[in-house]
Amino acid sequence: MQLATSLQQIQPSYIREILSAASAPGVISLAGGLPDDATFPLQLMEQSFSELATNAKLFQYGNTAGYAPLLDYFKQDYQLPASHDALVCTGSQQGLDLIARAFINPGDTVVMEAPSYLGALQVFGLAQANIESIAQRSDGPDLAELESCFANKDITLFYAVPDYHNPTGICWSLEVRQKVAQLCQQYNVAFVEDVPYRELRFSGEALPLVSSFCPDNSLVLRSFSKIATPGIRLGLVTGRSDWVAPLNTIKQGADLHSSVPMQAVLLDLLSHEGFQSHLDNLTGLYQSRYLALAKQIEMKLPQCQFDAVDGGMFLWLSLPKCDVYALAQSALEHGVAVVPSTVFYQERGEVAPALRLNFTNATEDELSDAVDRLAKVLQLHC
Amino acid sequence: MQLATSLQQIQPSYIREILSAASAPGVISLAGGLPDDATFPLQLMEQSFSELATNAKLFQYGNTAGYAPLLDYFKQDYQLPASHDALVCTGSQQGLDLIARAFINPGDTVVMEAPSYLGALQVFGLAQANIESIAQRSDGPDLAELESCFANKDITLFYAVPDYHNPTGICWSLEVRQKVAQLCQQYNVAFVEDVPYRELRFSGEALPLVSSFCPDNSLVLRSFSKIATPGIRLGLVTGRSDWVAPLNTIKQGADLHSSVPMQAVLLDLLSHEGFQSHLDNLTGLYQSRYLALAKQIEMKLPQCQFDAVDGGMFLWLSLPKCDVYALAQSALEHGVAVVPSTVFYQERGEVAPALRLNFTNATEDELSDAVDRLAKVLQLHC
Numbered sequence: 001m002q003l004a005t006s007l008q009q010i011q012p013s014y015i016r017e018i019l020s021a022a023s024a025p026g027v028i029s030l031a032g033g034l035p036d037d038a039t040f041p042l043q044l045m046e047q048s049f050s051e052l053a054t055n056a057k058l059f060q061y062g063n064t065a066g067y068a069p070l071l072d073y074f075k076q077d078y079q080l081p082a083s084h085d086a087l088v089c090t091g092s093q094q095g096l097d098l099i100a101r102a103f104i105n106p107g108d109t110v111v112m113e114a115p116s117y118l119g120a121l122q123v124f125g126l127a128q129a130n131i132e133s134i135a136q137r138s139d140g141p142d143l144a145e146l147e148s149c150f151a152n153k154d155i156t157l158f159y160a161v162p163d164y165h166n167p168t169g170i171c172w173s174l175e176v177r178q179k180v181a182q183l184c185q186q187y188n189v190a191f192v193e194d195v196p197y198r199e200l201r202f203s204g205e206a207l208p209l210v211s212s213f214c215p216d217n218s219l220v221l222r223s224f225s226k227i228a229t230p231g232i233r234l235g236l237v238t239g240r241s242d243w244v245a246p247l248n249t250i251k252q253g254a255d256l257h258s259s260v261p262m263q264a265v266l267l268d269l270l271s272h273e274g275f276q277s278h279l280d281n282l283t284g285l286y287q288s289r290y291l292a293l294a295k296q297i298e299m300k301l302p303q304c305q306f307d308a309v310d311g312g313m314f315l316w317l318s319l320p321k322c323d324v325y326a327l328a329q330s331a332l333e334h335g336v337a338v339v340p341s342t343v344f345y346q347e348r349g350e351v352a353p354a355l356r357l358n359f360t361n362a363t364e365d366e367l368s369d370a371v372d373r374l375a376k377v378l379q380l381h382c
Numbered sequence: 383m384q385l386a387t388s389l390q391q392i393q394p395s396y397i398r399e400i401l402s403a404a405s406a407p408g409v410i411s412l413a414g415g416l417p418d419d420a421t422f423p424l425q426l427m428e429q430s431f432s433e434l435a436t437n438a439k440l441f442q443y444g445n446t447a448g449y450a451p452l453l454d455y456f457k458q459d460y461q462l463p464a465s466h467d468a469l470v471c472t473g474s475q476q477g478l479d480l481i482a483r484a485f486i487n488p489g490d491t492v493v494m495e496a497p498s499y500l501g502a503l504q505v506f507g508l509a510q511a512n513i514e515s516i517a518q519r520s521d522g523p524d525l526a527e528l529e530s531c532f533a534n535k536d537i538t539l540f541y542a543v544p545d546y547h548n549p550t551g552i553c554w555s556l557e558v559r560q561k562v563a564q565l566c567q568q569y570n571v572a573f574v575e576d577v578p579y580r581e582l583r584f585s586g587e588a589l590p591l592v593s594s595f596c597p598d599n600s601l602v603l604r605s606f607s608k609i610a611t612p613g614i615r616l617g618l619v620t621g622r623s624d625w626v627a628p629l630n631t632i633k634q635g636a637d638l639h640s641s642v643p644m645q646a647v648l649l650d651l652l653s654h655e656g657f658q659s660h661l662d663n664l665t666g667l668y669q670s671r672y673l674a675l676a677k678q679i680e681m682k683l684p685q686c687q688f689d690a691v692d693g694g695m696f697l698w699l700s701l702p703k704c705d706v707y708a709l710a711q712s713a714l715e716h717g718v719a720v721v722p723s724t725v726f727y728q729e730r731g732e733v734a735p736a737l738r739l740n741f742t743n744a745t746e747d748e749l750s751d752a753v754d755r756l757a758k759v760l761q762l763h764c
Contacts, residue, residue, distance in 0.1 A: 090615075
């Protein structure tokens with residue numbers, strides 16, 4: 001069979017190749033976006049697992065929208081208004097895919113910050129969307145550029161990761177959040193707010209969701225991969241009911257519903273009295289790793305810059321002028337896996353050289369060794 | 383946001399409405415396609431559940447293709463040649479959706495038997511395919527019609543459920559299987575073989591897969607919803623590697639991978655020494671329910687006909703001339719939920735009146751009561 005047109009445009013994923021090489025013995029990987037599996041709250045989930053076999057109803061076909069008690073929990077916990085709805089997804093990645101399938105025709109325009117989350121570039125690429133990139137500043141998207149884009153083009157939606165962005169780690173300021181919400185309302189652009197890292201805040205102030213300033217003009221994508229575990233594949237979309245309903249229709253054809261036993265286990269976990277303490281431990285650990293990495297970089301890579309981050313999983317290391325793709329390949333040969341900035345841009349022409357460094361899945365000793373290896377590679381390439 | 387064009391064509395699902403009404407108190411439902419949750423092999427899965435919490439690796443991000451030990455098991459169990467590959471899906475429904483997304487452009491033509499599986503009509507509808515319907519005989523598709531269609535039109539794929547078809551329960555004969563495989567090869571039409579009910583054989587002879595006669599021209603969709611449990615949402619696609627690879631690419635964007643802990647539990651179940659005995663009990667129970675339903679129909683509905691079935695979950699009851707849609711509505715008011723033949727056809731014009739009756743999720747007493755109620759409704763409508 002011939003491939004469909006939508007698939008003919010899809011590039012082989014560099015990040016998959018590098019992640020595959022990153023698991024070779026002796027390689028320290030700062031390339032992936034993995035939480036540390038030693039932090040998984042399996043002790044808090046143990047009793048739920050052992051009780052699964054006593055509840056046959058959890059193993060029958062379920063509702064497409066999700067396991068009813070879990071949906072009730074979300075509606076209450078996120079204080080959804082009566083006019084809004086929630087849909088449990090097979091990871092927030094599915095939520096994003098459903099949004100693209102429900103609202104994007106080939107040639108429609110979506111706006112993203114540049115650099116941007118690879119999984120979103122992939123989904124909108126499959127949907128054959130035209131992607132408009134807006135430069136990212138240290139407090140969020142360039143607002144003048146964003147308004148000019150909204151004013152001059154027919155935009156379907158603006159997709160963004162305002163909390164501890166992947167790949168740059170930046171967090172939008174309160175002012176930017178309010179202004180983006182206002183622009184989305186003014187120009188009738190839907191805001192798709194992806195917040196997988198929101199609970200991984202280890203310093204700074206908790207800021208309101210962008211969508212809290214434009215609730216009827218947005219959809220929110222939540223992930224339980226970072227605060228529970230990725231392997232269970234559960235995420236959530238919330239938003240106005242008439243925008244969530246078509247996602248439900250497509251999900252019927254896409255996978256009928258997400259795993260019900262895993263939804264029941266997630267509900268038990270989120271309502272467990274020990275869950276907040278798990279989150280505190282998790283963010284404490286990630287903060288100490290981030291601080292260790294930052295200190296190592298300041299000591300050993302004086303020619304590089306980065307903006308401090310307040311949470312999430314990534315640090316964005318700006319490099320002196322170099323061929324960043326060749327540098328990342330060379331780093332792999334020197335035993336450290338990193339992702340070059342080029343892969344996070346739709347148009348790879350004039351990309352400032354930088355590396356995305358993940359700090360959540362390596363110990364402080366490994367982070368120190370990784371920076372030693374990077375220092376050698378930088379001497380060779382910059 | 384405006385709905386994408388693909389979604390504007392999708393009709394509200396009658397079967398979802400009826401299934402919702404079918405769960406009202408006092409209603410006996412023969413409408414769904416549910417296995418009996420009292421048969422779920424939870425005892426065989428209990429130990430796997432209780433050991434989950436000891437294996438953190440199962441909760442990390444996994445490979446898109448599936449949990450490696452489970453893939454190895456499938457490759458061996460299904461004796462896949464080296465040139466073929468397997469992809470674990472979030473239910474076989476996802477496998478079908480991935481196939482449509484990978485190989486169908488809007489306006490491409492796919493062939494299906496009529497009547498056909500609703501979930502497939504939905505998926506190919508979303509893909510904006512042109513659907514060609516081939517009449518179904520008691521031993522499979524009308525071969526002359528199929529060859530004429532293949533010869534005169536540009537066909538991308540032929541989708542079928544050869545074992546205990548949904549909704550009719552028929553099983554293709556050996557001769558039909560061989561001839562369809564030959565036609566698919568001759569006219570270069572890919573064969574998509576969906577076999578969710580294959581292991582639910584309770585009489586007759588086990589016949590080879592159609593795809594065993596054209597292995598490099600087909601994809602096979604397997605489900606573990608009927609022999610394990612639906613709630614875990616696991617299915618499988620197998621076929622030549624260059625056809626499975628693009629499914630993997632789309633699955634990355636669609637949900638990254640399916641639940642890894644559920645895959646580990648499924649592997650334990652399929653390799654459990656008690657699994658064959660579970661299957662024997664399951665098919666024994668379904669056979670006795672089928673025989674009870676058949677006997678009730680012969681006794682109480684002499685004006686109706688049906689072809690005997692050798693397995694699966696459904697019996698197709700042909701009715702005297704009537705408005706079958708109104709009859710199904712009336713049946714619901716009389717406390718029995720059934721699905722009218724019209725909903726299983728792409729073109730609902732001249733559809734012979736019939737009902738799909740599920741016999742796996744009601745007891746023999748309930749089946750007897752259901753037929754009593756149907757007899758009353760038939761008196762009113764036929």
